[in-house]
Amino acid sequence: MSEKEKTVEIEGAGEVSTENKEVAMLIAVLALLLAITELLGSAAQVKSVQANIEASNLWSFYQAKAIRATTLETAAAQLEADMPSVTNPQQKADREALVQKWKSTVARYESDPKTKEGREQIAERAKEAEHVRDLAEHKHEKFEMAVGAFHIAIVLASAAIITGVGLLAWGGGLLGFFGLLTLLSGWTT
Numbered sequence: 001m002s003e004k005e006k007t008v009e010i011e012g013a014g015e016v017s018t019e020n021k022e023v024a025m026l027i028a029v030l031a032l033l034l035a036i037t038e039l040l041g042s043a044a045q046v047k048s049v050q051a052n053i054e055a056s057n058l059w060s061f062y063q064a065k066a067i068r069a070t071t072l073e074t075a076a077a078q079l080e081a082d083m084p085s086v087t088n089p090q091q092k093a094d095r096e097a098l099v100q101k102w103k104s105t106v107a108r109y110e111s112d113p114k115t116k117e118g119r120e121q122i123a124e125r126a127k128e129a130e131h132v133r134d135l136a137e138h139k140h141e142k143f144e145m146a147v148g149a150f151h152i153a154i155v156l157a158s159a160a161i162i163t164g165v166g167l168l169a170w171g172g173g174l175l176g177f178f179g180l181l182t183l184l185s186g187w188t189t
Helices: 018-085 089-110 119-163 166-188
Strands: 007-010 014-017
Touching: 014 018, 018 089, 018 119, 018 166, 089 119, 119 166
Parallel strands: none
Antiparallel strands: 007 014
16 A cells, blocks of 8 residues: 555544645644744734833933933023122022032933933933844844744645645645744844
8 A cells, every 4th residue: 555545534534644644734833833933923022112112211211311401501501601790799609509509410410320310321221222122123023924934834735635736735844944944043033
């Protein structure tokens, strides 16, 4: 009896050829890989969105610090410009102290390593979040390509069972292998 002629009796389904069983196993493996890839793709997409929100929030915080610093610099410059017209020594000393306080605050807005909330530190954190976002987007794109390959591979393998054309199963297997390589490429990125 040749390999193609071998059949297996499946309860309630009649006879199923060994070749069809192998293609059915290929479909099952492809479906498993598809499910795993979709989960990884969803996780990468969520991570990308979260990192994008974080970066956006940090850049907004950066801009707020810049606006505050500019406001204080302008106020300090105005007080310094008005200083010659002040004759009262106590008022002059109070204004000079206020100008120094504002300049100190402006410097802290620019860089504050202690709290990591100076503009320099905020910009670093925002760039890190952008890097995380970009990496997650890259992974998501890879996973999406793998999902497409697995979908098409399953269709080809299913068509092989229906039509009996073995080349379709081989095409599905090759496309599934490409999907697996793309999945691994996204996973290791």
